[in-house]
Amino acid sequence: MPQLAVDGAELTYDDEGPRDAGTAPLVFLHGWTADRHRWDHQMAHFAPHRRVIRLDLRGHGESSGTGARTIEDLARDVTALLDHLGVGRFVPVGHSMGGMTAQTLALAHPGRAGEIRVPTLMVHGYHDIQLPVRQMLRLAKDYEDAEIRVLDAGHELPVEKPAELTAVLDRFLDRPPARA
Template identity: 55%
Template sequence: MPQFAVDGAELTYDDEGPRDAEDVPLVFLHGWTANRHRWDHQLAHFSAGRRVIRLDLRGHGASSGSGAPGIDALARDVVALLDHLGVDRFVPVGHSMGGMIAQTLALAHPDRVERLVLVNSISRMTYSRGRGLLMAASTRVPFRLFVAANIRRAFAPGHPREEVRKYIRDSSATPREVVMTLYSAMRAFDVLDRVGEIRVPTLLVHGLHDIQLPVRQMLRMATRYPDAVIRIVDAGHELPVEKPAELTAALDRFLTDPAPEATA
């Protein structure tokens, strides 16, 4: 597994597929407490014909990381890795928190992002007063219980229990400081009033049964995007592992569609 040192972290990544492919590379960004293996299905499919890069974000999976990161810091790590690999233009594909990173990249580097894909992600979290109080209270329970509760509710009902337990174990291995800092960072993330600046073809794929980031919040975001395509899948919040083939098919259709004229 190659690694890249940046700002006190060692990022573990995969860089597969032909370097001379005509299409720009895909860059897969996982979500909170997850790792790059959320994208196994997509890596196997797309790396046959184009360059595919995925990484464990700082403090996640096999990547180390000092300090407590935020969304902007994770986006800077991604840019540093891509610069190291000699990648200029790319298509970020982000799940949940990874979608927040992808939007940050699209806003900060519009000349480098060719298309944008957001999977079970939003531009601003919105809660009722009761839900907000419940989420604040949840941070006071034992750490492993906090992580387990959040991962368990991310899957749609009926998902195999042993697989859910595996993801809970993986997520619980993420350092507490990283988990809690990014939990707060996601709650504070807000680019809803800026997404109209993202003038590239955008795919929004969302699980119908997502209770972490409900569909209605994604739809509110979609109305702000100048050029968005929406796909709703019969899944929960963990769409990349609940319905990997359906997600890959949606990506395939989107990536092979001719790009429309840029919005003036």
């Protein structure tokens, strides 16, 4: 398991799939108290034909260091890892806190966070009590062309409905990026 020292932490990560796939790598980011293995199903699906990177955020899983104080701190860690791996453009995919980190990366690196699409894909669990559907819909209205998918699950979509989530991601990623 490879690790990278970043600002007092050792970040554990996986980097799989072909480097010459002709698409930007997917970068999977887990939620709070989780780890990179939340994305096992998606890694197994996408890695045979696309570069896929996932990491244990600092203080989670097999990564050391105290937890980050802000989402921006986590985004800086991810950026350091991507720089280390020589990744230019990438597609961030996040769950919960990882979703906030993905948004922060996309906003901080608009030319680098490749294949960001309009519409934006928002996948949500119907039975999510941490962020109920009505709250997600309020957030989604700020994304004019948001594509919303609600699955019969709770908050932990990557582990509760891994095949369904992977299918939604696959269909979304197979579309050509929208042009502004």
